[in-house]
Amino acid sequence: MTRPRFDDAACDNLAQCIKEIEASTDAELVIIVRARSGNYAHADYLFGFAVSFIILLFVLFSPIEFHPIWIPIDVALAFAASALISSRSNFLRRLFSTKKYRSKVTRTAAAAMFYEAGIANTNAEMGVLIYLSLLERTLELIADRGVLKKVPAQDWNRELAELHLIGRAPDPKAFVAAIRDFGSLLRSHVPATGENPNELPDQPRFELK
DSSP: OOOOOOOHHHHHHHHHHHHHHHTSBSOEEEEEEESOSSOOHHHHHHHHHHHHHHHHHHHHHOSSOOOTTHHHHHHHHHHHHHHHHHHTOHHHHHHTSOHHHHHHHHHHHHHHHHHHTTGGGOTTSOEEEEEEETTTTEEEEEEOHHHHHHSOHHHHHHHHHHHHHHHHSOOHHHHHHHHHHHHHHHHHHSBOOSOSOOOSOSSOEEEOO
16 A cells, blocks of 8 residues: 655645634644655665675675676675665664664754744744654654743643654544644644734645755
């Protein structure tokens, strides 16, 4: 079965969802979905090294005789081909990187986006960022002080836990449903007062290349 994709249809659904939520809350919601948050060259090289080392062992201990001149060439080609394969595989990049690294780069990228996208500059400090990174399978939720002051910590943490679960197995339909649930939380505690204009774009930001 083909895994659902974060495509134009998913982007449009999220945009409509944001418009509906912001119609009944003063919060300014921004959604960013990225293919990855970090540079995984080290994972590619590690996979390339592992494969080339196995090839080297095979060449050295195989009953088949290999001309010495081909040994370094074969090993180098195996390294290059394996690193290239890894660079196109989220699975291999996750396998050859640590959870700590993936969490760190996602948190750092989300924090940077919070300021880069102007979410930290809303007049009433009502900006909220939902940042989903697909390779890392991690979701980060960052809110400005105006929102955090109004939403009870217990309710916020419960919703945060639900969003984190969605991040571990990203699916567009489940993601939209989770955003709608989060919108209900904002409506309850940060209702629209008519004093806070729409300061940020409703269209989600997809960076999937």
